[in-house]
Amino acid sequence: MSSDIGLIGLGTMGSALALNIAEKGFGIAVYNRTAEVTRDFHSEAGELASRVTPTETLEDFVAALAKPRAIILMVPAGEIVDAQIAALRPLLGPDDLIIDAGNANFHDTNRRMREATGPFLGIGVSGGEEGARHGPSIMGGGDRAHWDRVAHILEAISAKYEGTPCATWMGEEGAGHFVKAVHNGIEYADMQMIAEVYGVLRDGMGYDAPAVGTVFDRWNDGALKSYLIEISGMVAGTTDPATGGPLLDVIVDAAGQKGTGRWTVIEAQHLAAPVPAIEAAVVARNLSSRRETRAQGEAVFGAAPTPMPPGTLDEDTLEQALICGKILCYAQGFTMIAAASEAFGWALPLPEIARVWREGCIIRSEMLNDMADALTDDPARNLMFAPYFADHLKAGHTALRQVVAQAALHGIAAPALASGLAYFDAMRTARGTANMIQGQRDYFGLHGFARLDDDSTDQHGPWAD
Ligand code: NDP
DSSP: OOBSEEEEOOSHHHHHHHHHHHHTTOOEEEEOSSHHHHHHHHHTOGGGGGGEEEESSHHHHHHTBOSSOEEEEOSOSSHHHHHHHHHHGGGSOTTOEEEEOSOOOHHHHHHHHHHOSSOEEEEEEESHHHHHHHOOEEEEEEOHHHHHHHHHHHHHHSOEETTEESEEEEESTTHHHHHHHHHHHHHHHHHHHHHHHHHIIIIITOOOHHHHHHHHHHHTTTTTOBHHHHHHHHHHHOBOTTTSSBGGGGSOSOOOOOSHHHHHHHHHHHHTOOOHHHHHHHHHHHHHTOHHHHHHHHHHHOOOOOOOOTTSOOHHHHHHHHHHHHHHHHHHHHHHHHHHHHHHTOOOOHHHHHHHTSSSSTTOBTHHHHHHHHHHHOTTSOGGGSHHHHHHHHHHHHHHHHHHHHHHHTTOOOHHHHHHHHHHHHHTOSSOSHHHHHHHHHHHHOOOEEETTEEEEEEOOGGGO
């Protein structure tokens, strides 16, 4: 019997996704560049093996699929996807659908859609291996009619939030991969802010790793309840089997990255959308990888962090600061999505985006449910102005200010929290300081400015004479 869907690329994500699809009752044909991997996958599929058709040539793979065919690619992003499409397309009929489910740059997805000689979708899949296996969050992009053909499968395998599937069509072209990239940018900032609070607890307040874990575990019962806080608590509380001490203390402090955070920041600059917390998080990862330079800096200037006198900060202040930082980071991410929606003519569904992020993906959290409500009330409003979040910010920005100030006074780098605070202050200052910049620009370049008492933009200072 022909399979309902096909999947190419049985790596970490592809094999988990294929088992998830089979488990939900769909027949799936699989193909992998290295045939041995396909054989191993099938033999280890257990009771799901009967729904899996292993194939060792692309021709056999295509022949195993029900028409019109639908094929998921789960291979590394970039040229490999182009090569895989080029190898596959000549074997397919005009209605056969190729779905790139890897972490493509959305510009590539836009191009592939323009060049495609048959139906093509780009979908972002979040949640890592565990999510792919048991329910990821899925962000689809491309022609709506093509999405509708496979929506029943994608919804069936996706995570569910109180029964609602976390799989949604976001818009035309590379909209799905764009939303996935911003998800990853937000993920970078969320993780960075947690790491900064860990730094304050460790270097400023003298907490050991298990004590940090206990704090995060407690916060996971409150407004910060989220997958990232949960796993941060577990990571901090884990013992290293080799040394018997905290595992966190023996992990090298250089963070890896695959590029999606960087793409978000680059795109934000193109869109002139301010995402300073995400930018700070990407910069922090770049700096973290410069271990030798940082060691040289410590040799020249002495170690920066100095312990805070007892009572300088407490756990509740840190919790409030992190809540505010998180709100500001998501406010920036959603504002960027709104800017892209307008610039690309996509009509991105902001409340839906918050909804599909509530389960399955790495940034899943309780707060995203409140964000979905706030964006449903008014999708065009910056989240920080929605009453629920404005109340949190009113109550907590002093805590954020204290944490950022004390971190600075004690030499603890907290760039994402600090840039979150600067964003908050800029966004609540009706009369800013760009009048000085406009004066400078006019002085050296006669660029012109508007006056408070006359908003035509072609006015100049007396230096123009
Ligand atoms: P893996 O490295 O685990 O697997 C890569 C797969 O692609 C393997 O099946 C491999 O086959 C195949 N492959 C590699 N090179 C080629 C090639 N030149 N031609 C054909 N097939 C090739 O990657 P992941 O599963 O982690 O990632 C797949 C995609 O999913 C990526 O775009 C990634 O960014 C994205 N993603 C990953 C997440 C994660 O947590 N890992 C989360 C969300 C998205 P072979 O066995 O022959 O090497």
